[in-house]
Amino acid sequence: MNNNNNNQAEEESLYHSLEEEAIDVDCLLAEPRSDQVSVSGVWCYEEDNLGKCIKTESASYNLGGQGSNINMEGVDATNLNALDVLPPEVGAENFLTSNVSPCDDYLLDFGFDHGACIGYASNERLHVGNSFEIQNSLSENITGTECQNYFLSNCISGTSTNSSEPKSLDRFVEFSKSFIKQDILPPHFSHNGLDITPDCKDGSTSTGSAQDHDGVGAVTQKRSRKPTKRYIDESSILSMKNSKKRREASGCKGKLPGVRRVKSQSEAKPKNKMASSHFDKAIQVPFISQAPTKCQKSDLPAPTECQKSDLPAKPAKASNQFISQAPTKCQKSNSLVKPAKIESRIEVYSSGSEDDSEAIMTNMTSGNQRKLHRLWSVSEVKKLIDGVAHFGVGKWTHIKKLLFSSSVHRTPVDLKDKWRNLLKASHALKGSRIEDDHKRSQPWRPLPKSILCRVRELASVYPYPRENSSKISKSKVPLARHVSSPARIKSNKVPVA
DNA sequence: GTTAGGG
DNA sequence: CCCTAAC
Incomplete structure (x- = not known):
């Protein structure tokens, strides 16, 4: 309570910012309703998080049922109880921060000065991060002004240390609820996506009752945060993949143009209840307008600042490091993107020359940017030819490893494509070798004749x-159907030395 | 994971 | 250079 005098100005500004942010969130986000859940594990579900959560049963407290008599000690004791159950290695300072990193992009940036990971289930349990769960019940009968005072003095203040954040969280939520009961705040008051709805689902705004205290009343509270653009994109992709209903309703049957297809690895993921039963109610954004086309320059900032890696010698390691360091990557969303593709991209991005890296950095937006086109130099072509002469056609990985190990931007597929183009060029040269003018008009003119x-x-x-076989199978086999086609294909093949 | 082939 | 089927 003494903080009220000390931090009054600060509290006022914070309170105003609260309101502004609430309005902001409401404007920006079609706030998920009480029956909506988010995808990608933003919400902490009981079933999914029982292993992670530290559950304190009945850590209830009484916030002074005597109206103005607010029992401060009870709140503190409750929070202490909650904190006490944390393992010692977690500690009060860490239990909010150490578990935030995998998903701190999509979760709440709560605590007013520190990122905190909060999930709120659609029942009485308050989940804090993936590490903390409090079975909470509240019985209060506080007038609005007192609630506000208490809210301001205890929810906002005391955020200077990490250990006090859980208290702030609890108090904020609980007293926000009381605001709603007192009609101080609108029924869907939210801050930073923290959606606070009244305890009673049926709309009754009765103050703390036995229902509330016993946790019988259906508490449909949850906290949400406006998802990032990338998250929405991926969610929409996931939605399209996982919900046939939605896909049919949206009328989109094919894949998104320019969006990489999610591999079956991640396709098999939606096994939890959240994805299956509640997916239809997740935040929906028209994905057609969101689907980034191949060359589209998104307004999104790069997921992370593309740090130029100085170790292209170990591209896989560097790329893994990149992925693990990406602070805006959610764990779930990692499964949405082809890891191999990312690796190859990061490899390219991080290992090129400075100019190339800069060019790529300007181009790299949403992760599906086309690789920078690099012209093949004559020396590279010579190396490729040497490799083919040494290893044979089709041993692209060997050629890559032995001859193109230094040029990380050339993948085995690149070598294959280049060789195919070289074959085309050589055939074209053979066809028009007499007419030099025609040859010069070809796009592969810069290549030396030798x-x-x-x-x-x-x-x-x-x-x-x-x-040869494809040509044979397409053209000659139908003509010579009576001949055994495999034998004919083999006979037409030039024997490999 | 690698390769071939269509785009 | 991208994507995907096939291996």
């Missing part, structure tokens, strides 16, 4: 896999 000749020679020695 290189193309060598490619042609190698192509005769190492025929491109399936190039």
Whole structure:
């Protein structure tokens, strides 16, 4: 209570900012209703978090049922109880912060000065982070002014230390509820997405009752936060994948253009109740307008500042480091993106020259940006030809590892594509070798003739896999159907040395 | 994970 | 260069 005098100005400003932020959130976000749940594990569900949560049964407290008589000690004792059950290695300072990192992007930035991870289930249990769960019941009968005072003095103040944040959280929630009961705040008052609804689902605004105290009343409180744009994108993708209902309703049957298809690894994920039963009620944003096209430059800032890694020698490690360091990545959303793709991208992004990195950094937006086009130099082509001559066609990973280990931006697929283009170029050269003018008009004119000749020679020695067979299977097999096609394909193939 | 092939 | 099927 003494803080009230000391921090009055601060409290006022904070309170005003609270209101502003509440309005802001309400404007920006179609706030999920009480029957809505969020995807991607933003909400902490009992079933999903029992292993993580430290549960304190009946850590209830009485906030002074005598109207103006607010029992401060009871609150403190409650919070102490709650904190006491934390393992010693977690500690009061850590239990909010140490578990925040995987998902602090999508979860609450609560506590007014510190990121806190809060989930609120649709029952009586208050989940704080993934580590803390309080079975909470409240019986109060406090007038609005006193609630406000208490709220201001105890919910807002005392955030200077991390250990006091849980208290602030509890008090904030509980007293916000009391505001609603007192009609001080609108029924859907929210702060930073903290959605506080009255305890009684049926709309009755009765003050603390035995129902509340016993936890029988259906407390449909939850906390939400406006999801990030990326989160919405991924949610919409996930929604499209997991909810056939929604997909049919939206009329979209195919994949999103420019959005990478989620691998089956993550497709098998939605096994929890949240994804299956409540998914339809998650935050819905028209995904068509959100689907980033390939070359679209999103307004989103880069997920993380692309730190130029100085160790391209171990690209996988560097990229993993990148992923793990990405502060805006939610754990669940990691499963939404192809890890391999990210790795390859980060590899490219982090290992190029400075100019390239800058160019990529300007281009890198939402993660599905097209790789920077790098022209093949003559030396690279020569290396590729040497590799093909040495290892043969199709051993792209060997060639990559042995000859292109320094140029990390060339993947085995790149080598394969380049060789295919070289074959095209050599064939075109062979077809129009007499007419030099035609040859100069070709896009592969910069390649030296000697290189193309060598490619042609190698192509005769190492025929491109399936190039002949595919042509045969498409053109010659129907004509010679009576002949056993595999034998014919094999006979047409140039024997590999 | 790698490769081939279509785009 | 991207994507995906096939292996």
